[in-house]
Amino acid sequence: MNRSVVLSETGNLSVRHQWGKFFQGLFLFSTVIGLIVLGILIVTVVDKTFTLVAVTNKVDPATLADRPLEELSEEELRQILRENLRPARLRTIERDQAPLDEMNQADLTALVTTEIVKPTTRASYPLFQSLTRRAEIEAEIRSEYPDAQIYFKAWLTWDFLQRSMSTKPDLAGVRQAVKGSLWIIFITILVAFPIGVGAAIYLEEYADHRSRINRILQTNIENLAGVPSIIYGILGLAVFVRTLALITSGAVFGVDAGSGRTILSGGLTMALLVLPILIISSQEALRAVPRSLREASYAMGATRWQTIWHHVLPYALPGILTGTILTVSRALGETAPLILVGASSLINKDPQSVFSFFTTLPFQIYNWTVRPQPEFRNIAAAAILVLLAVLLSLNATAIVLRNRLSKRI
Amino acid sequence: MSEQNLSNHFAIETRNLNLFYGNFRAVKDVNLQIVPRKITAIIGPSGCGKSTVLRSFNRMNDFVPGFHMEGEILFHGKNLYAPDVDPVQVRQYIGMVFQKPNPFPKSIYENVAWGARINGYKGNMDELVEGALRAAALWDEVKDNLKKSGLSLSGGQQQRLCIARALAVKPEIILMDEPCSALDPIATLKIEDLMRELSENYTIIIVTHNMQQAARASDYTAFFTMDEDRAGVMVEYGETSQIFTNPRDKRTEDYITGRFG
Amino acid sequence: MEVSLRHLKRPEESALDVSRRLQKRPRWGEGFIQAFLFFCGAVSILTTIGIVYELGKEALLFFQMPGVTLLEFFTKTEWQPTVGRFGVLPLVSATLVTTVIAMMVAVPFGLGAAIYLSEYASEKARKVLKPALEVLAGIPTVVYGYFALTTVTPFLRIFFGDAINIYNMLSAGLTMGIMIIPLVASVSEDALHSVPNALREGAYAMGATRLETSLQVVVPAALSGIIAGFILGFSRAIGETMIVAIAAGAGPNFTFNPLKAAETMTGYIARISGGDVAYDTPDYNSIFAIGLLLFGISLVLNIISRRISARLREVYE
Numbered sequence: 001m002n003r004s005v006v007l008s009e010t011g012n013l014s015v016r017h018q019w020g021k022f023f024q025g026l027f028l029f030s031t032v033i034g035l036i037v038l039g040i041l042i043v044t045v046v047d048k049t050f051t052l053v054a055v056t057n058k059v060d061p062a063t064l065a066d067r068p069l070e071e072l073s074e075e076e077l078r079q080i081l082r083e084n085l086r087p088a089r090l091r092t093i094e095r096d097q098a099p100l101d102e103m104n105q106a107d108l109t110a111l112v113t114t115e116i117v118k119p120t121t122r123a124s125y126p127l128f129q130s131l132t133r134r135a136e137i138e139a140e141i142r143s144e145y146p147d148a149q150i151y152f153k154a155w156l157t158w159d160f161l162q163r164s165m166s167t168k169p170d171l172a173g174v175r176q177a178v179k180g181s182l183w184i185i186f187i188t189i190l191v192a193f194p195i196g197v198g199a200a201i202y203l204e205e206y207a208d209h210r211s212r213i214n215r216i217l218q219t220n221i222e223n224l225a226g227v228p229s230i231i232y233g234i235l236g237l238a239v240f241v242r243t244l245a246l247i248t249s250g251a252v253f254g255v256d257a258g259s260g261r262t263i264l265s266g267g268l269t270m271a272l273l274v275l276p277i278l279i280i281s282s283q284e285a286l287r288a289v290p291r292s293l294r295e296a297s298y299a300m301g302a303t304r305w306q307t308i309w310h311h312v313l314p315y316a317l318p319g320i321l322t323g324t325i326l327t328v329s330r331a332l333g334e335t336a337p338l339i340l341v342g343a344s345s346l347i348n349k350d351p352q353s354v355f356s357f358f359t360t361l362p363f364q365i366y367n368w369t370v371r372p373q374p375e376f377r378n379i380a381a382a383a384i385l386v387l388l389a390v391l392l393s394l395n396a397t398a399i400v401l402r403n404r405l406s407k408r409i
Numbered sequence: 410m411s412e413q414n415l416s417n418h419f420a421i422e423t424r425n426l427n428l429f430y431g432n433f434r435a436v437k438d439v440n441l442q443i444v445p446r447k448i449t450a451i452i453g454p455s456g457c458g459k460s461t462v463l464r465s466f467n468r469m470n471d472f473v474p475g476f477h478m479e480g481e482i483l484f485h486g487k488n489l490y491a492p493d494v495d496p497v498q499v500r501q502y503i504g505m506v507f508q509k510p511n512p513f514p515k516s517i518y519e520n521v522a523w524g525a526r527i528n529g530y531k532g533n534m535d536e537l538v539e540g541a542l543r544a545a546a547l548w549d550e551v552k553d554n555l556k557k558s559g560l561s562l563s564g565g566q567q568q569r570l571c572i573a574r575a576l577a578v579k580p581e582i583i584l585m586d587e588p589c590s591a592l593d594p595i596a597t598l599k600i601e602d603l604m605r606e607l608s609e610n611y612t613i614i615i616v617t618h619n620m621q622q623a624a625r626a627s628d629y630t631a632f633f634t635m636d637e638d639r640a641g642v643m644v645e646y647g648e649t650s651q652i653f654t655n656p657r658d659k660r661t662e663d664y665i666t667g668r669f670g
Numbered sequence: 671m672e673v674s675l676r677h678l679k680r681p682e683e684s685a686l687d688v689s690r691r692l693q694k695r696p697r698w699g700e701g702f703i704q705a706f707l708f709f710c711g712a713v714s715i716l717t718t719i720g721i722v723y724e725l726g727k728e729a730l731l732f733f734q735m736p737g738v739t740l741l742e743f744f745t746k747t748e749w750q751p752t753v754g755r756f757g758v759l760p761l762v763s764a765t766l767v768t769t770v771i772a773m774m775v776a777v778p779f780g781l782g783a784a785i786y787l788s789e790y791a792s793e794k795a796r797k798v799l800k801p802a803l804e805v806l807a808g809i810p811t812v813v814y815g816y817f818a819l820t821t822v823t824p825f826l827r828i829f830f831g832d833a834i835n836i837y838n839m840l841s842a843g844l845t846m847g848i849m850i851i852p853l854v855a856s857v858s859e860d861a862l863h864s865v866p867n868a869l870r871e872g873a874y875a876m877g878a879t880r881l882e883t884s885l886q887v888v889v890p891a892a893l894s895g896i897i898a899g900f901i902l903g904f905s906r907a908i909g910e911t912m913i914v915a916i917a918a919g920a921g922p923n924f925t926f927n928p929l930k931a932a933e934t935m936t937g938y939i940a941r942i943s944g945g946d947v948a949y950d951t952p953d954y955n956s957i958f959a960i961g962l963l964l965f966g967i968s969l970v971l972n973i974i975s976r977r978i979s980a981r982l983r984e985v986y987e
Contacts, residue, residue, distance in 0.1 A: 020881040024790055030782025031791075031799055031855075034806040037848050041813070044821045198710030206704055207711075210474060221714045226902070226972035227965065228909020230936050231721060233943070234961040238724035242949060272717050279714070292511040296571070299469060300524035300578050301501035305703050310523065311513060326808070333810025336911035336936070340943045340957075362812045362912075369816045369916055377820060384813050395808050399801050485688035495694040502688070540678050579680045610679070 042388075048381035049156050052130035054141040054148040055170070058118035059084075069109050069117075077108035084116045097164075097348065110163055114171045121170050121375045122148055156382035165348045165359070169368075169375035174383050176347050180263065180358035181332060183351050187267020188274060188331050189324070195271075196278030197320060203279070204286040205308055225276035233340030236269030241341050250355030257355045261342025264354040269341050270334065274327045281323025285316040322402045329394040333387065335362040361387050420445040420582055420612040421466055424481040428461050431475035435461050437640040439480075441631060443582075448604055448613045450623035450649065453633035454664065458641020459616045462633070463584050466614065467503040468496040501528055504575035505584040509591050510567035512559030512574070517542075517551050520559040520570055524578040537577055545573035546603050565596025569603065576607075583607065585615040589622065601626040620665055624653050632661045725965060728958030735952060743959070749922040749938075751952040760922035761960065764932035768843040768914055769907040771928060775847025776903050780854025781889075781896060787855070788862035789884045807852035815916030818845035823917065830929060837919035837931035846913050854903040861895020861982060862888055898979035905971035909964060911936040935960050 061069055064080050072080075078100050082090065093111065094100060103111070113119065122145045125137050130152070141150055163173020199221070207214035240248050245260035248268075289312050297307040313320075343363040351358055359367075361383060368380035421443040428436040436458040443449050451459040461470065468489065470476045482489045489499055512520050521538045530537065538555070542548040547569040551562070559570055568588055575583055585604075589597040604613055604626055617623050623630050630653070631646040645652060645661045656662045683691070732738060738756045746757025783803070787796055823841040826834055834840065865888050873883040889896065919931025920941050933941070939960055942953050 016879050016882070020879045023881045023885075024786075027782045027786035027790060030779040030851075031786045031803075033779055034783070034848060034851050035802055037817075038806055038809070040821065041809075041817045044817060045813075048820065195710045195713050198707045199714065202704075202707035202711045206707060208474065217711050217715065220718055222976060223969060223972055224714055224717060226905060226968060227721070228911070228936065228968055230909065230911045230939055231725075231961055231965050231968075234939070234957060235717070235721050235724055237943065238728065238958070239720055275717070276714060290511075292507060292509060293513070294472075295469065295505075295507060296511045296513065296574075298472070299467065299500055299505035299507075300527075300574065301497055302524070302527050303497050303697060303700055305700050306527050310527075315514065329808055333808070333812065335810065335812045336915075336940055339940050342946075362810050365816065366812050366912060366916065369812075369819060377816075380816060384816060387810065388813065391808060391810070392805070395805055399804075484692075485683075485685040487685070487689040487692055489692075493694050494692045498692045498695075502692075537678070544678060576678050579678055581680060 045381045045384050045388075047126040047128055048378050049385055050127045050152065050154050051378055052125040052127075052134070052137060052150065053121050053153045054123045054145050054150050055119050055121050055153075056145055056148045058120075059116050061117050064112070064116065069112055072109075074103075074105050074108055077105070077112055080112055081108070081115065089115070106159070106162060107164070110171060114166065114168065119170050120168075121153075124153075124375055124378055155378045156385050160379070160382055161386065165345070165364075169373065169379050172368075172379055174361060174364060174386065176350055177359050177361045177364040177383070178386070179351050180343075180347070181360040181362075183263045183354070183356075183358065184266045184270055184338070184360055185328060185332055187263065187354060188270040189328060191268060191271035192274050192278055192327075193324060196275050196324075197282050199275075199279045200282035200286055200320075201308060201313075204283050205304065205312065221276045221279050225280060228336075229273055229334055230336040230340065232269055232273040233337030235272065236265060236337060236341040240265035240268050248355075250353070253355070255353065255355050257357065259342070261344070261357060262355050263351055263358045265341045266338050266343065266358060266360075267354070269337050270331050273334065273337055274331050277330065278324060278327045281327065282316075282320045285319025285323060286312065288319060289315045318401055318404065322398045325394055325398040325401070329391045329398075332394070333362055333391060335360075335366050338363055339366075418445075419443055419483075421614075422483040423462075424483065426462070426465070426478065426480040426482060428458065428465055428470070428478050429476065430473065434638065434640045436465075437636065437638075437642050439641075439643045441643060441646060443612060443614060444629060445612045446608060446610065447628040448608050448615065448626060449629040449631065450627035451614065451616045451631045451633060452618070452620060452623045452664075453641070453644075454635070455618065456639070456641075457633040457635050459633045460586055461641065463586055463614060463616045464505075466582070466584055467500045467505055469500075469505065471496055501578055502580055503582040503584060504578055504580035505586065506568065506571050506575055506588045508587045510564055510571055512562070512567050512570050514558065514560055516556050517559050517562070517570060518555040520574050521577045524574055528578055530577075541573040541577040542570075544576050544607070545569045546599065546606070547573055563596070565592050565599060568592060568596070568600060572600075572603065572607075576611075580611065582612040582614065585613060587616055587618060590618065597622070620653075624649060632656075632658075632664065634660055634664065721965065725958050725962040728955050729962045731950070732952075732955035732959040735955065747924040751956045756956075758935075758960065758963065760924035761933060761935045761938050763924055763926060764839060764914075764918065764922070765908055765934040765936070767839045767926055767928055767932070768846060768918055768934055769904060771840060771843025772846035772850055772907040772910075773900070773904055775844055776850040776854045776907075777900055779847075780851045780899070780903065781858055783851060783855040784858035784862055784896070784899075785884050785889070788859045789880065789888060803852040803855060807856075809849075811849060811910060811912040812916070814845050814849050815842075815913045818842055818913055818917035834929040835919065835931045837917060838929050839914075839918050839932055840928040842914045842916075842918035843928065845917065846907050846910055849910070849913065850903045850906055853906055854899050857899030857902055857979075858892070858896045861892040861899065861979070864895065864982065865891045892982070894978045895982040898975040898982070901971050901975040901978070905968045905975070908971070909936060909968050911940050915940040935964050939964075 065072055065076065081100065123141055130137060138150055141148055160173050161178065162175050163171065165176050166172040203214065203218060207217070209215065241260035246252050248260040248262050248265045249257045250262070293311050293315060294307055297311045302310070338360055342357070343359050344357055345359055345364065345367040347357055347359045365380050365383045365387065368376040368383065419442040423439050423441045426436065426439040427434060439462060451463060453459050464470045465478060466482060478490055484502065487494065513523065515523070518538055521541050522534050525534065525537055539548060542551065547566060550566060559567065562570060589600055592600065601622065604615070607613060615627065627649045629647065630649045632644045632652060633641050634644050636642050645656060645658045652661060653665055656665065733740065737754050742756050743758050745759070746755065747759045748755040748757050749760050787799060791799060818841045822845055823836065823838065826841055869887055869891055870883055873887040878887070914934045914937045918937055919933055920937070921931065921933055922938065923930060923932035925932055939957050942957055947954050
């Protein structure tokens with residue numbers, strides 16, 4: 001062989017390897033770009049959750065009491081409210097929310113703040129900007145709002161979780177939203193889990209896969225899993241909110257909510273939405289149960305259901321639960337269908353039953369995000385942190401559960 | 410003697426048994442009479458349908474999509490595939506031990522007790538479990554660890570646990586589908602000794618690919634092979650000593666002398 | 671031995687006893703359970719029927735309204751149901767623009783990620799990266815919407831200045847693309863994974879590098895599965911609501927300029943139904959007409975995608 005040919009071959013090879021390296025880098029980048037974005041996303045959210053704010057009060061709290069409001073007793077707070085508010089306003093509050101005498105300290109403090117002190121965030125600067133250009137920002141605020149207080153504000157606080165809805169970002173909280181989300185999820189699991197697992201058992205353990213009806217069932221479920229979530233919202237609006245209004249409003253149970261836009265409708269809609277996903281993941285868990293286990297049971301004279309109940313289900317349970325947790329976390333973050341079945345941002349009463357009107361955490365995030373005032377973006381960010389914390393811990397649980405499962409097998 | 414009584418001489422009798430998977434005939438025209446309280450071995454090259462025949466005796470093939478049969482399998486004079494027969498009931502009379510030990514992922518005690526419980530056993534469960542474990546020659550090895558998982562045992566112990574589990578349902582017949590193929594020689598020997606002991610009270614039918622095992626451990630041997638349509642046929646059936654020393658059919662001789670299969 | 675066997679002995683039975691015991695008995699419990707389980711499976715059929723019936727019924731009412739014709743619906747470029755303009759094209763064009771942008775992000779990155787995970791990553795790296803991608807897939811879309819509006823759009827304004835609207839299709843589309851990467855990656859990876867190793871070994875044995883093997887042998891072999899993944903991603907993008915509702919703009923706008931604000935089909939449905947929409951108004955009925963269109967499109971895409979991946983399974987299994 002000619003020496004120069006060999007050399008040129010090696011030259012070609014090194015070029016090929018360089019291309020290889022380059023593309024390997026590209027592929028790796030494709031894999032991690034999502035993570036990079038996730039990082040940026042979290043930084044953004046944190047950036048907006050902890051900000052430098054300029055706040056002006058209508059009434060200085062120092063003129064109301066000699067101690068900070070949080071330290072006052074319930075009775076002192078009621079006193080302040082009665083002294084500073086017109087009786088008509090007081091009556092309105094008592095009618096809309098609760099009698100003063102029944103409110104706790106946190107509610108009363110919030111009320112004093114909203115009704116009397118009326119703090120207003122005039123400007124809010126994201127965390128990193130504030131850290132790097134603090135002096136500049138303070139000068140800017142001083143020139144525009146000379147009497148404003150300037151301080152770092154964490155929009156995500158324990159208080160934020162407990163406070164009621166409000167049209168003012170400084171005072172708004174996510175209590176109803178969190179409770180609403182929990183109620184909806186509760187209904188969703190209650191309805192979707194038994195039906196989903198039941199359907200999966202039917203398809204894996206009973207159905208003859210050659211029969212037409214069972215093939216249609218399976219195909220149908222796979223198709224439903226790909227239907228956009230907003231379509232389920234339309235279905236929920238037409239069926240649960242409108243057609244079944246007598247039931248979903250609680251009218252037939254004597255607790256008429258006035259319309260079908262209730263937690264029950266939301267939960268049922270969500271249950272239909274997650275059902276196909278739950279069925280498919282449960283089917284996978286059941287398929288992973290070894291055939292030898294079923295044979296051992298049948299060979300001892302067990303019936304089909306005895307075999308399923310005593311052997312197949314216990315074996316598949318961790319897998320089913322993993323799928324369920326992932327499904328629940330999907331449902332917790334879902335927003336679009338609930339817009340249609342009537343989630344409302346005007347809710348300032350805690351949900352009392354399945355016939356209550358509702359809002360949820362993701363819906364609240366949506367609602368706050370689309371408002372023009374920038375401060376709403378801050379509480380939206382705080383609410384996102386709450387939501388992500390819940391979802392990440394759910395996902396982590398599912399991953400741990402799955403790893404345990406794969407170890408066992 | 411009426412025909413019904415005649416068939417009572419056999420633990421199981423097949424008449425013109427044909428087994429199908431969809432359109433494929435897996436087993437053709439088998440007429441086999443199993444002698445009660447003896448060990449019958451079914452041998453033959455792989456794919457000859459011997460496991461299919463065995464699994465048809467307790468209707469485990471019912472779970473295979475497309476399976477169907479023609480002919481009769483008589484048990485106490487009753488065709489096991491008659492439309493009024495409940496396969497679940499069949500399996501309480503005819504137990505099974507599988508190729509790979511498959512104890513339930515439960516405690517040793519529960520492994521044995523479960524079958525009896527679902528079949529409505531009302532007696533003393535502890536005694537039943539002990540009896541079954543003793544009968545399976547496992548009691549001495551596990552009596553202090555009954556709460557431990559059945560999966561924690563060695564392969565041979567697991568297989569004996571599966572035998573104990575089958576005994577607890579009080580079967581008349583125990584089907585064994587290559588029960589030693591996953592075990593080492595010592596564990597295999599233990600199972601064979603156990604089979605010998607059990608044959609005093611139970612009818613045992615064992616499918617094996619191991620000719621030495623059939624020769625050592627069985628009283629009767631049925632030799633299966635494939636015909637030109639790849640359907641399993643029974644070539645020869647008789648006392649084990651006769652089959653191995655003086656086979657009547659050329660194909661049997663070829664197989665046991667290792668010229669084929 | 672005899673003592674212990676006492677419990678294991680079956681009482682002597684006559685042939686008649688045995689035959690009687692073998693009799694089928696009614697197992698009401700078993701039958702009831704099976705019926706219940708079948709009902710559980712049938713709920714999904716009811717759901718489908720419900721969707722088709724409700725969407726169809728209300729959409730029919732919509733098309734029966736005075737001034738609405740199918741021809742106008744599919745050809746006119748103005749969508750204002752309250753004032754009698756019923757051309758769905760502006761909503762469709764916005765959906766198309768955002769979806770195409772999303773696919774331009776999701777296809778290369780999703781496929782790249784799939785190739786990396788399937789052909790390059792060590793077992794260890796896969797163990798970290800795959801759950802990480804799942805986490806990404808688990809982020810609620812409303813959060814992505816927030817991200818699009820508060821981060822991506824300001825970032826784009828650095829490049830485009832005032833040429834880009836506050837609400838614009840580019841930002842929504844890009845974010846949607848990021849959101850879909852995990853979906854495309856996971857379906858494509860499954861497809862790559864199902865390519866038999868013998869094919870790779872054949873290529874390596876001929877002196878191909880890993881890159882050449884991946885791109886010229888494995889990817890073509892898994893192509894149908896990969897395309898199925900793309901179609902699934904496409905369908906997902908068309909049906910995505912929250913990102914476009916937040917970031918793409920409110921108000922139909924017939925334009926293909928991604929820097930402009932425009933409302934997609936899903937965005938329109940979300941906005942109109944956001945308030946207390948009164949029943950049996952043009953607005954209310956139009957939701958269903960557009961929903962039907964959306965349902966039809968995504969159904970067709972899903973069916974195509976499944977057909978394609980089923981064919982891939984046939985080849986290798």
